Amino acid sequence: MLIxxxxxxxxxxxxxxxxxxxxxxxxxxIGISSVIVLMSIGQSAQNLILGQVQSIGSNLIIITPGAPxxxxxxxxxxxxGIVITSLRQQDADALSREPSIDYAVPEVRGQAEAVYGxxxxxxxxxxxxxxxxxVSNLAKVSEGRTFSKSDVDSGNHVVVIxxxxxxxxxxxxxxxxxxxxxxxxxxxxxxxxxxxxxxGAFGVDIGNLVVMPITVAxxxxxxxxxxxxxxxxANANYNVDFVxxxxxxxxxxxxxxxxxxxxxxxxxxxxxxxxxLGTVTSTFTLFLAAIASISLLVGGIGIMNIMLVSVTExxxxxxxxxxxxxxxxxxxxxxxxESVLLTFAGGVIGILLGAAAVGAVYLGIxxxxxxxxWSFAFPLxxxxxxxxxSGIAGIAFGIYPARQAGRKNPIDALRYE
Amino acid sequence: xxxxxxxxxxxxxxxxxxxxxxxxxxxxxxxxxxxxxxPSGSGKSxxxxxxxxxxxxxxxAYTFQGKSIDDMTDQELARVRNEDMGFVFQSFNLLSRLxxxxxxxVPLLYSDTLPxxxxxxxxxxxxxxxxxxxxxxxxxxxxxxxxxxxAIARALVTEPNVIFxxxxxxxxxxxxxxxxxxxxxxxxxxxxxxxxxxxxxxxxEFADRIIRxxxxxxxxxxxxxxxxxxxxxx
Numbered sequence: 299m300l301i302x303x304x305x306x307x308x309x310x311x312x313x314x315x316x317x318x319x320x321x322x323x324x325x326x327x328i329g330i331s332s333v334i335v336l337m338s339i340g341q342s343a344q345n346l347i348l349g350q351v352q353s354i355g356s357n358l359i360i361i362t363p364g365a366p367x368x369x370x371x372x373x374x375x376x377x378x379g380i381v382i383t384s385l386r387q388q389d390a391d392a393l394s395r396e397p398s399i400d401y402a403v404p405e406v407r408g409q410a411e412a413v414y415g416x417x418x419x420x421x422x423x424x425x426x427x428x429x430x431x432x433v434s435n436l437a438k439v440s441e442g443r444t445f446s447k448s449d450v451d452s453g454n455h456v457v458v459i460x461x462x463x464x465x466x467x468x469x470x471x472x473x474x475x476x477x478x479x480x481x482x483x484x485x486x487x488x489x490x491x492x493x494x495x496x497x498g499a500f501g502v503d504i505g506n507l508v509v510m511p512i513t514v515a516x517x518x519x520x521x522x523x524x525x526x527x528x529x530x531x532a533n534a535n536y537n538v539d540f541v542x543x544x545x546x547x548x549x550x551x552x553x554x555x556x557x558x559x560x561x562x563x564x565x566x567x568x569x570x571x572x573x574x575l576g577t578v579t580s581t582f583t584l585f586l587a588a589i590a591s592i593s594l595l596v597g598g599i600g601i602m603n604i605m606l607v608s609v610t611e612x613x614x615x616x617x618x619x620x621x622x623x624x625x626x627x628x629x630x631x632x633x634x635x636e637s638v639l640l641t642f643a644g645g646v647i648g649i650l651l652g653a654a655a656v657g658a659v660y661l662g663i664x665x666x667x668x669x670x671x672w673s674f675a676f677p678l679x680x681x682x683x684x685x686x687x688s689g690i691a692g693i694a695f696g697i698y699p700a701r702q703a704g705r706k707n708p709i710d711a712l713r714y715e
Numbered sequence: 716x717x718x719x720x721x722x723x724x725x726x727x728x729x730x731x732x733x734x735x736x737x738x739x740x741x742x743x744x745x746x747x748x749x750x751x752x753x754p755s756g757s758g759k760s761x762x763x764x765x766x767x768x769x770x771x772x773x774x775x776a777y778t779f780q781g782k783s784i785d786d787m788t789d790q791e792l793a794r795v796r797n798e799d800m801g802f803v804f805q806s807f808n809l810l811s812r813l814x815x816x817x818x819x820x821v822p823l824l825y826s827d828t829l830p831x832x833x834x835x836x837x838x839x840x841x842x843x844x845x846x847x848x849x850x851x852x853x854x855x856x857x858x859x860x861x862x863x864x865x866a867i868a869r870a871l872v873t874e875p876n877v878i879f880x881x882x883x884x885x886x887x888x889x890x891x892x893x894x895x896x897x898x899x900x901x902x903x904x905x906x907x908x909x910x911x912x913x914x915x916x917x918x919x920e921f922a923d924r925i926i927r928x929x930x931x932x933x934x935x936x937x938x939x940x941x942x943x944x945x946x947x948x949x
Binding site: 299300302303307310314614615617618619620621622623624625626628708709712 | 764767769770789790793794796797798802804808810812813817821822824825826830869873
């Protein structure tokens, strides 16, 4: 049988039961569109997260205290409640003297309540030097100024606050500049408000961030003399991996470490972080797609069920076709083409519906939360996957009914009532 | 053209074997018109199924155009059914939602006939059964007699050597039945071999020869002219 005739025969059979064909396809349509939507949204989320990390610049190197976690990803020691004090001022000073490094900016971090009048708000604060505004993408201040070297050296109680915090503490009518807020019962003067849309180092949301001179944060709020992190900005003339190697060497010298396995610090470049985040978000996207594929499985079983009913209903037709010369494989081919056409058409409709849903999500987010920077992602891989999966589902779920049809004995089939 | 020697067919259902054919022997020459008659259960339908390659015998020998059925694969049987045999069934077996044209086209879908040549063949076959004006009518909307004529057109379209007809007038009124038999007779007159199963004497009379079956055996195999002379047609 010519393949053209097989397709003509199959489309004719399907078009005779339009409603049934449409309902049969519904499972596949829902399955494929779910996979498409979740993969696309996963991709958008990945783009957003990775984009924020990338926006801070590819020449940054982050040094955290504690031994490296090997090739896998594990939370930093500080997040596990372990206090490691290996990063100190002398490290920052030694790194600053290295010609391949433009800036070595130490940071300490903490959480506290910020209070203004009767209003309070939980915030994350960062203590750093004036250079933190240069190396990380903390954006510009929209009002006021950032703190200066003399503020750091003198330990002035000044803060630059995030835009959301400014709004929630002071409302729309009060100018936050030069107002005094209290953090852990220490009074600080607000000297600047960060502009919207920026990110802290490695993607930290700055909306509720408070940035202050590191000297004040260490002594007044935390009572420590070590750092939680040192951010290094490599000189543009040097390769980042080279600078990473230099940082390692300098810190090993500083800490008197001979064997690399005994390192008490962890160095990550933006590429390392991107790689880890990429793996995490990809796994997440795959996980979502796996959940969506359950509906695809249900849809496929629906197809198989309807095809089995169809084979039974058309037993006499099968008998006739065999009597006039159709072979087992002609019949198998006809029913297989029918199921593949059903699933493939369902797949195409599912992709189109998925694209519409992804577009609607994009429009919704970009209308109601434009500052998020949500991008429209409709990965080609999702489309190809959708088409491939729907085609394969047609074969996988159609083969059994088609074989049943092909094996029918023509005499029994012709006698079937 | 057709030769059967000691043909047997045994059905085995739930361990109880039933012999439908117990050693049938006869031959059919090219261009003959044969009627096979007999009471129900005599084995006439089983015989037709084997002769038309829809089933295989369990004993004896069957050669069709010089080739034994035992030497042929299922695919070869399908090919012979398509190229050399035409089928007319009691219940028409048309695809009711398809047009007359599409129904007649079905055997051609499984043949080597080029798509460009199909239209001519289909139109010729439909014209031969007098339904040229119904070419694009849905088969389900035709009368019983018209349906059977479509079935004959479908049997003719591949220009087979033999036409097998299983009770072709069984579901028709006498007028339509007569028309169908006249068409089969005209096909025979133009050189086709026709093998017909019927239980109606007036239908069987159209043939050259009548084979009567009883209990899985050939009871008699006599030319119609001889029956007329002897007055044994009943």
